[in-house]
Amino acid sequence: MTPALLDEFRALLERHARPDWTTAIDGVLISRVDRSDPSAPSMTGTVLAVIAQGAKRLALGDRVYEYGAGQYLVASVDLPVTGHFVDASPDRPALGFGLTLDPSAVADLLLRAGPGDTPRDAGGAPPGIAVSDAPDALLDAVVRLLRLLDAPRDRTVLAPLVQREILWRLITGEQGATVRQLGLADSGLSHVARAVGWIREHYAQPFKVADVAGLCGMSVSAFHRNFQAVTAMSPIQFQKQIRLQEARVLLTTHPHDVTAVGRRVGYDNASQFSREYRRQFGEAPSKDAARLRDEARGPAGVLP
Numbered sequence: 001m002t003p004a005l006l007d008e009f010r011a012l013l014e015r016h017a018r019p020d021w022t023t024a025i026d027g028v029l030i031s032r033v034d035r036s037d038p039s040a041p042s043m044t045g046t047v048l049a050v051i052a053q054g055a056k057r058l059a060l061g062d063r064v065y066e067y068g069a070g071q072y073l074v075a076s077v078d079l080p081v082t083g084h085f086v087d088a089s090p091d092r093p094a095l096g097f098g099l100t101l102d103p104s105a106v107a108d109l110l111l112r113a114g115p116g117d118t119p120r121d122a123g124g125a126p127p128g129i130a131v132s133d134a135p136d137a138l139l140d141a142v143v144r145l146l147r148l149l150d151a152p153r154d155r156t157v158l159a160p161l162v163q164r165e166i167l168w169r170l171i172t173g174e175q176g177a178t179v180r181q182l183g184l185a186d187s188g189l190s191h192v193a194r195a196v197g198w199i200r201e202h203y204a205q206p207f208k209v210a211d212v213a214g215l216c217g218m219s220v221s222a223f224h225r226n227f228q229a230v231t232a233m234s235p236i237q238f239q240k241q242i243r244l245q246e247a248r249v250l251l252t253t254h255p256h257d258v259t260a261v262g263r264r265v266g267y268d269n270a271s272q273f274s275r276e277y278r279r280q281f282g283e284a285p286s287k288d289a290a291r292l293r294d295e296a297r298g299p300a301g302v303l304p
Helices: 003-016 103-112 136-150 152-171 176-183 188-201 209-215 220-231 235-251 258-264 270-281 285-294
Strands: 028-033 040-043 047-053 055-060 063-068 071-075 080-085 094-100 129-133
Touching: 003 028, 003 047, 003 094, 003 136, 028 136, 040 235, 047 063, 047 136, 055 094, 063 071, 063 129, 080 235, 094 136, 103 152, 103 176, 136 152, 152 176, 176 188, 188 209, 188 220, 188 235, 209 220, 209 235, 220 235, 235 258, 235 270, 235 285, 258 270, 258 285, 270 285
Parallel strands: none
Antiparallel strands: 028 094, 040 080, 047 071, 047 094, 055 063, 055 080, 071 129
């Protein structure tokens, strides 16, 4: 990677970073984080994240991903992760760029591609998260998109074109299989994404894996295999992650009503709820909630 390109990337992020991470370009986020907090849970969204400075570590099920300056992460399914910055300080903050990945835009590029323009996909569903070194062609496109923040007259016309170029670089790049399946309506990843959405919507309800597999048009064995490949968890483990994350959010406003919160997210047994909560977050629900209320936390997603 060209040092001059990475230096310009850092400078643009420093100049345009806002507290809420938003920018004047829809779908583009910039983060600036000046402390390494303990691991916190979040949902990834479907996103490209490129780090210019610092590093972040994410855990998804039994998989751990770490990405630093000059590397990118793609998440093609909205997954529950825990993560923290491992190298951020006021003197040297973590700086990152994020771009929301639109399945319809990926599908459009795939339809426009000529025969042989994209690599052949291997069988099975790719993982929902992948990390690679950012090639110069991708980083160059990201920097040109960020330059448009200083060019309001050009932004409306040129930003969508550069965003499409970034998507194309991802589609044809090292982690292209993960991104390409985002735009394929009948891919294994799309079936898992449908199941993920259903479980998130009905997380407080018990369910049979066979019923969810049926909703996705898959056999139970194929569903298990693809779900595990994408999420690094079984469907039941995934549901538990969602329940506990939702409980943590609720407890910040209802810290003294642990039993009711547990019931609301699907736990009939208060002891089981407290036990699994402590295992996940390291503290009893009420104690963790009190600590969170005392801390000012920024956004905790995959973006650095």
